[in-house]
Amino acid sequence: MLPTTSYTPQSHGNGSLSARDAARHTAGAKRYKYLRRLLHVKQMDFEFAVWQMLYLFTSPQRVYRNFHYRKQTKDQWARDDPAFLVLLSIWLCVSTMGFGFVLDMGILDTLKLLLWVVFIDCIGVGLLISTLMWVVTNKYLMKHPNKDYDVEWGYAFDVHLNAFYPLLVILHFLQLFFINHVVVINSDWFVGYFVGNTLWLVAIGYYIYITFLGYNALPFLKNTVVLLYPFALLGLLYVLSLCLGWNFTRGLCWFYKYRVQ
Numbered sequence: 001m002l003p004t005t006s007y008t009p010q011s012h013g014n015g016s017l018s019a020r021d022a023a024r025h026t027a028g029a030k031r032y033k034y035l036r037r038l039l040h041v042k043q044m045d046f047e048f049a050v051w052q053m054l055y056l057f058t059s060p061q062r063v064y065r066n067f068h069y070r071k072q073t074k075d076q077w078a079r080d081d082p083a084f085l086v087l088l089s090i091w092l093c094v095s096t097m098g099f100g101f102v103l104d105m106g107i108l109d110t111l112k113l114l115l116w117v118v119f120i121d122c123i124g125v126g127l128l129i130s131t132l133m134w135v136v137t138n139k140y141l142m143k144h145p146n147k148d149y150d151v152e153w154g155y156a157f158d159v160h161l162n163a164f165y166p167l168l169v170i171l172h173f174l175q176l177f178f179i180n181h182v183v184v185i186n187s188d189w190f191v192g193y194f195v196g197n198t199l200w201l202v203a204i205g206y207y208i209y210i211t212f213l214g215y216n217a218l219p220f221l222k223n224t225v226v227l228l229y230p231f232a233l234l235g236l237l238y239v240l241s242l243c244l245g246w247n248f249t250r251g252l253c254w255f256y257k258y259r260v261q
Contacts, residue, residue: 044083052084056165060210063162064217067155077218078154088165092122095172102179103253109260116259126164130157133215141221149220159214163207170203175249185249194242196249201238208234 055062071077079085096117100110134156142149178185178195185196212227241248 038082045081046083049083049087060213078152079158098176102176112260126160130160143220143222163210166206167203175199193247197241200248
């Protein structure tokens with residue numbers, strides 16, 4: 001059971017944080033602590049990170065309950081342990097090399113693709129989406145805007161990573177077994193692009209839903225249900241893709257090959 005009392009740092013008689021506590025809770029201090037732990041593998045809790053990855057598929061609400069616990073005990077919503085990011089990076093590298101193998105790329109082209117996927121698709125797009133959501137939630141979804149409550153940028157980035165992981169597994173790992181085998185989804189026949197586009201539907205649906213859960217877990221935000229509205233557009237796009245014969249997987253394969261030319 002999660003604790004019912006919140007963590008409150010020691011303060012002076014006037015209610016302000018002591019200089020030592022204030023320095024410990026600045027964004028810069030939290031970021032330094034997080035980056036420093038990247039260099040100390042023994043300090044990372046990989047077992048707990050694997051637990052989170054499992055529950056992001058089966059019960060993502062449980063993952064965000066742990067974020068509540070972290071806020072109560074450590075006074076921050078964002079992760080202070082980079083183990084999840086490290087495991088996600090490993091997943092990304094292995095699955096990208098799998099794509100290079102399935103698409104018959106050479107070693108050099110696969111390395112190029114890996115650099116593109118890691119630094120542009122994962123880091124670049126992730127920073128962009130996280131910053132956008134950080135701005136939108138703090139500006140438009142706050143119940144009572146004030147300096148005491150805000151969405152941490154680190155938490156926005158964690159929400160993106162949480163939502164990105166199921167999408168990565170579905171589109172960058174599970175889909176590999178269907179591109180040239182089982183059901184050839186990289187083709188023009190209906191069954192192929194039906195299976196392929198359905199995988200895209202499930203993957204992006206996971207991303208939208210887990211993103212919604214992440215911001216809905218913050219008690220000082222309002223109207224977070226608007227984050228579910230993209231489901232309507234997603235469903236419409238899915239139906240149109242089947243009616244018009246669009247094949248998202250074939251487009252992705254073409255795009256990956258074009259990147260490394």
